Amino acid sequence: MFRFLVFLIVMMGTGSVSADTAVPNTPFNPEMEDRFKHLTMELRCLKCQNQTIYDSKAGLADDLKRQIRTQMEKGQSDQQIVDYLVARYGDFVLYKPKMSTSNMLLWVGPFLLLAIGGFVLIGNLRKRQKIISDAPLTEEESRRVQTLINSESGENHK
Amino acid sequence: MIRYLAPLGIFVAMAVFFFIGLGKDPQKLPSVLVDKPVPQFTLPKLKAANASFSPEDMKGQVWMLNVWASWCDACRSEHPLFLDIARKKELPIIGLNYKDEPNDAINWLRQLGDPYTASASDFKGDVGIDFGVYGVPESFIIDKAGVIRYKHVGPVSPQDWEQKMRPLIKELQG
Numbered sequence: 623m624f625r626f627l628v629f630l631i632v633m634m635g636t637g638s639v640s641a642d643t644a645v646p647n648t649p650f651n652p653e654m655e656d657r658f659k660h661l662t663m664e665l666r667c668l669k670c671q672n673q674t675i676y677d678s679k680a681g682l683a684d685d686l687k688r689q690i691r692t693q694m695e696k697g698q699s700d701q702q703i704v705d706y707l708v709a710r711y712g713d714f715v716l717y718k719p720k721m722s723t724s725n726m727l728l729w730v731g732p733f734l735l736l737a738i739g740g741f742v743l744i745g746n747l748r749k750r751q752k753i754i755s756d757a758p759l760t761e762e763e764s765r766r767v768q769t770l771i772n773s774e775s776g777e778n779h780k
Numbered sequence: 781m782i783r784y785l786a787p788l789g790i791f792v793a794m795a796v797f798f799f800i801g802l803g804k805d806p807q808k809l810p811s812v813l814v815d816k817p818v819p820q821f822t823l824p825k826l827k828a829a830n831a832s833f834s835p836e837d838m839k840g841q842v843w844m845l846n847v848w849a850s851w852c853d854a855c856r857s858e859h860p861l862f863l864d865i866a867r868k869k870e871l872p873i874i875g876l877n878y879k880d881e882p883n884d885a886i887n888w889l890r891q892l893g894d895p896y897t898a899s900a901s902d903f904k905g906d907v908g909i910d911f912g913v914y915g916v917p918e919s920f921i922i923d924k925a926g927v928i929r930y931k932h933v934g935p936v937s938p939q940d941w942e943q944k945m946r947p948l949i950k951e952l953q954g
Contacts, residue, residue, distance in 0.1 A: 642892055668914035671806065681879060685905045710912040712812040 811931040819859035819910035826899035833900040850888035866895035875899030
């Protein structure tokens with residue numbers, strides 16, 4: 623996360639000139655500009671799906687930036703603006719996915735699989751333990767083990 | 781026996797899921813607008829800029845809103861189908877001319893034919909945003925009560941039309 627932030631900050635330094643010219647709109651005061659940046663970085667450009675609206679230079683992203691600016695000027699809260707976009711484009715517009723019933727399996731699935739794996743592992747280990755302890759050596763076998771141990775310690779076995 | 785069949789079963793299940801996943805187009809997103817009332821707007825008509833179009837005008841009819849632009853190559857591929865639909869008077873098609881120069885758009889229609897009952901000119905793309913448009917062409921089927929019943933992203937193929945859209949339209953027209 624930290625690395626990603628550093629990366630973003632570096633990228634902001636290099637790209638800000640062109641990004642600002644792409645949206646010919648009245649600039650906000652620094653505080654609002656910050657909010658705008660924050661908001662557009664959390665929203666997905668639907669045309670170029672792996673970019674945020676902030677990063678994207680697609681025509682649609684510019685339009686959405688313009689919309690977001692106008693709504694901010696109207697005094698809408700971040701949540702209201704996000705809701706406005708979700709109502710039109712669906713949850714996919716959120717760059718950070720939300721947890722909902724339709725994607726619950728994706729969120730808990732890995733942990734579910736881990737738990738199942740854990741149970742299977744424990745079960746197998748228990749079973750193996752039982753096999754080992756349930757099979758005591760016969761007298762013949764223990765005598766052989768004893769002689770082997772003795773010969774091992776006595777001479778150098780290859 | 782189960783020991784050996786279980787991994788095979790898991791593999792087959794995963795393969796089926798992945799195969800289905802491969803066939804899906806990531807550009808096609810589920811629309812949240814289906815079963816919602818059509819967004820209201822008033823825009824100048826493309827061919828008569830002093831007249832305006834509003835979805836209110838279409839109340840009581842089943843109609844299709846087609847988002848198109850002269851810069852959109854994929855729009856050309858669905859155009860013959862729309863001309864055919866218009867000729868057969870299956871339903872009125874309203875064009876939403878999205879982020880386009882009106883002159884380019886009018887020329888485009890002159891060259892290729894005009895299947896639209898009317899086209900509304902969305903020069904800034906704001907109405908497009910209200911419809912959740914993210915890729916042109918897109919088509920919406922709207923029922924008599926003004927509720928969006930179907931959304932199609934990308935060019936409409938004759939198969940899409942025959943198999944999905946036409947049966948729905950017939951049903952809605954009742």
